[in-house]
Amino acid sequence: xxxxxxxxxxxxxxxxxxxxxxxxxxxxxxxxxxxxxxxxxxxxxxxxxxxxxxxxxxxxxxxxxxxxxxxxxxxxxxxxxxxxxxxxxxxxxxxxxxxxxxxxxxxxxxxxxxxxxxxxxxxxxxxxxxxxxxxxxxxxxxxxxxxxxxxxxxxxxxxxxxxxxxxxxxxxxxxxxxxxxxxxxxxxxxxxxxxxxxxxxxxxxxxxxxxxxxxxxxxxxxxxxxxxxxxxxxxxxxxxxxxxxxxxxxxxxxxxxxxxxxxxxxxxxxxxxxxxxxxxxxxxxxxxxxxxxxxxxxxxxxxxxxxxxxxxxxxxxxxxxxxxxxxxxxxxxxxxxxxxxxxxxxxxxxxxxxxxxxxxxxxxxxxxxxxxxxxxxxxxxxxxxxxxxxxxxxxxxxxxxxxxxxxxxxxxxxxxxxxxxxxxxxxxxxxxxxxxxxxxxxxxxxxxxxxxxxxxxxxxxxxxxxxxxxxxxxxxxxxxxxxxxxxxxxxxxxx
Amino acid sequence: xxxxxxxxxxxxxxxxxxxxxxxxxxxxxxxxxxxxxxxxxxxxxxxxxxxxxxxxxxxxxxxxxxxxxxxxxxxxxxxxxxxxxxxxxxxxxxxxxxxxxxxxxxxxxxxxxxxxxxxxxxxxxxxxxxxxxxxxxxxxxxxxxxxxxxxxxxxxxxxxxxxxxxxxxxxxxxxxxxxxxxxxxxxxxxxxxxxxxxxxxxxxxxxxxxxxxxxxxxxxxxxxxxxxxxxxxxxxxxxxxxxxxxxxxxxxxxxxxxxxxxxxxxxxxxxxxxxxxxxxxxxxxxxxxxxxxxxxxxxxxxxxxxxxxxxxxxxxxxxxxxxxxxxx
Numbered sequence: 001x002x003x004x005x006x007x008x009x010x011x012x013x014x015x016x017x018x019x020x021x022x023x024x025x026x027x028x029x030x031x032x033x034x035x036x037x038x039x040x041x042x043x044x045x046x047x048x049x050x051x052x053x054x055x056x057x058x059x060x061x062x063x064x065x066x067x068x069x070x071x072x073x074x075x076x077x078x079x080x081x082x083x084x085x086x087x088x089x090x091x092x093x094x095x096x097x098x099x100x101x102x103x104x105x106x107x108x109x110x111x112x113x114x115x116x117x118x119x120x121x122x123x124x125x126x127x128x129x130x131x132x133x134x135x136x137x138x139x140x141x142x143x144x145x146x147x148x149x150x151x152x153x154x155x156x157x158x159x160x161x162x163x164x165x166x167x168x169x170x171x172x173x174x175x176x177x178x179x180x181x182x183x184x185x186x187x188x189x190x191x192x193x194x195x196x197x198x199x200x201x202x203x204x205x206x207x208x209x210x211x212x213x214x215x216x217x218x219x220x221x222x223x224x225x226x227x228x229x230x231x232x233x234x235x236x237x238x239x240x241x242x243x244x245x246x247x248x249x250x251x252x253x254x255x256x257x258x259x260x261x262x263x264x265x266x267x268x269x270x271x272x273x274x275x276x277x278x279x280x281x282x283x284x285x286x287x288x289x290x291x292x293x294x295x296x297x298x299x300x301x302x303x304x305x306x307x308x309x310x311x312x313x314x315x316x317x318x319x320x321x322x323x324x325x326x327x328x329x330x331x332x333x334x335x336x337x338x339x340x341x342x343x344x345x346x347x348x349x350x351x352x353x354x355x356x357x358x359x360x361x362x363x364x365x366x367x368x369x370x371x372x373x374x375x376x377x378x379x380x381x382x383x384x385x386x387x388x389x390x391x392x393x394x395x396x397x398x399x400x401x402x403x404x405x406x407x408x409x410x411x412x413x414x415x416x417x418x419x420x421x422x423x424x425x426x427x428x429x430x431x432x433x434x435x436x437x438x439x440x441x442x443x444x445x446x447x448x449x450x451x452x453x454x455x456x457x458x459x460x461x462x463x464x465x466x467x468x469x470x471x472x473x474x475x476x477x478x479x480x481x482x483x484x485x486x487x488x489x490x491x492x493x494x495x
Numbered sequence: 496x497x498x499x500x501x502x503x504x505x506x507x508x509x510x511x512x513x514x515x516x517x518x519x520x521x522x523x524x525x526x527x528x529x530x531x532x533x534x535x536x537x538x539x540x541x542x543x544x545x546x547x548x549x550x551x552x553x554x555x556x557x558x559x560x561x562x563x564x565x566x567x568x569x570x571x572x573x574x575x576x577x578x579x580x581x582x583x584x585x586x587x588x589x590x591x592x593x594x595x596x597x598x599x600x601x602x603x604x605x606x607x608x609x610x611x612x613x614x615x616x617x618x619x620x621x622x623x624x625x626x627x628x629x630x631x632x633x634x635x636x637x638x639x640x641x642x643x644x645x646x647x648x649x650x651x652x653x654x655x656x657x658x659x660x661x662x663x664x665x666x667x668x669x670x671x672x673x674x675x676x677x678x679x680x681x682x683x684x685x686x687x688x689x690x691x692x693x694x695x696x697x698x699x700x701x702x703x704x705x706x707x708x709x710x711x712x713x714x715x716x717x718x719x720x721x722x723x724x725x726x727x728x729x730x731x732x733x734x735x736x737x738x739x740x741x742x743x744x745x746x747x748x749x750x751x752x753x754x755x756x757x758x759x760x761x762x763x764x765x766x767x768x769x770x771x772x773x774x775x776x777x778x779x780x781x782x783x784x785x786x787x788x789x790x791x792x793x794x795x796x797x798x799x800x801x802x803x804x805x806x807x808x809x810x811x812x813x814x815x816x817x818x819x820x821x822x823x
Contacts, residue, residue: 020756020760023756065768065769073650149665
């Protein structure tokens, strides 16, 4: 029995099941919520099975249809795919529970619920397909699926502002994908393959390769919303329905970043990436400061969280300048850890913001006055989730920043230290701003009843984000399976 | 002779570029759409000059035909809203600067750098042709493009079927479909034309589908033609029975992806790699996927032109007794 279970291609089932469920949810809209919930319940177990299968047996690369690689599509079963699938499964499960309460079956918004489930399941399946893909063109197809599903999910909110944000997101997404595709076309023309591993081996480093790299990096950076290409993110993330905001900030942003991570450490290795790395590091640093400052200035809770995402994306891009020869593994692990912990923390924050909006009737931060009383539990959940955004120990955010600082010291790039530290201070500032309002002593008369699925599931993610640092060893070991980086992980380096 | 061909290519290229410029610069949206359709047809011609007949067929049917129809229908719906344009919002200096910098500096310089770099490109002219041809006889089809799309890189095609269905779900999530045409009775000419053309289009799309087994053709092209037939029938005043608006329509739209997913799941359950068909069944499975996909694509494209979810769907289902939802 165990052999049959371990022999299954769980990685692949994790794409097929959500996609199939999306079609079924589209066919039978009356049962869409239960189909969605059943899928959300299944996927964490699939992720566990995938981890068990990977840890017990030597994992060989496989291709779609079993055709040899330049022809077939390589499907990755490495550590990066594994941790991203697992994080997506956990966060996706919680978001699905929350969405059950957010999109009630009856009421005047029931038509939104009808389409939320197929779109969300499509998005889930496409994210999973993206994480396991090792083929430049297949990555493009999955990226398009992710973009299209995200756009429709934002538009579900209805109304002029949400539709405008969705349309802008669509144009940005298409522009980014096209720039990426142009790069893929150049690589295919020059080397007759779109397989990541093969391309990494035969790439020679002509100036044409560098042009292709520039196009792909630019496209992916636009989709990851790195400063100054972040302009579309706050509106798109803040206008969407709360579960959708959580999905967008926690998972969708990470999709293009995962592609960039794979390309950078596998395909672009023999290219001259130092200057590009410094540029990305510079933009990341500006993003940290700029995003945090703007978050501090926001009057609306969802916009504050969205700008905080802009800042956190800045940290993710510090990986590229910090990953030099000896610190390769340190910076890479820092980036992967940050992706995982930010996914948990930010999803919880957006869900809490949605519940507060639902309860207080507005997500203006000033309307939070006195929220510390009856709906205090929400503020607690928010704060716990925010620890990882600030980077307080023992959260995962703390450990990834610690790794970045170590990598910066070992490579002598000390100027990233003040950036990381001031980013932390500013983050503490905007979280304190929310808390300050919430604990004002204001008497409030009435509160609407909140369904419990909108109250408690986010707490799970908050606790995971908070305690991630304590259990970080195992996820890091799993992430490093078949990773393109090797070397020591600096935990306490001196200058 | 060579010179004639070269002259033809040059004329084609200049026409394409100037058409693209004209349609982008056009202030009249209707004119732009017409130019877009012309552009798509000429682009199809360019694909045939490059020897990619499959792409040419798809470009003509989907790029020019269906997309053109979609744009025209969209234009019709825009109608009055377009005429009473809003006065432009006051903009900040930065907002005014951005398009200027983009159009004036960034896009031209990127284009020039790319063109300069592309001169160095030494295209591996055969690509993966040798490999594809050497494996063709165990792929279950005799046409290399079909072999790549439905066997060697079938995983891509499955996801692309997903894109199509997702697009329809997105359209349906936005709004309810409104009647395309306002006139009471379609003109007798249209009626007669649709009666004349419908059978021909069905037969030709069937032929295109079958042809995909050994020559350029296949599900996408056949589906696009079939959807043209459906649209012609709608123009001729026919409409779907209201009973078909619910589950049957959704099933027709979803079956293309569903059957593909089921086959992928079956290959996994049989202990194979994902989408690794048993060799003796490969031909039959590919044909099955293609036939179902053709119907599905035709329905999705036609429904996309209709724009929005069918009206009856919500009406009938809200009237249902809440027995199924009573548990929730």
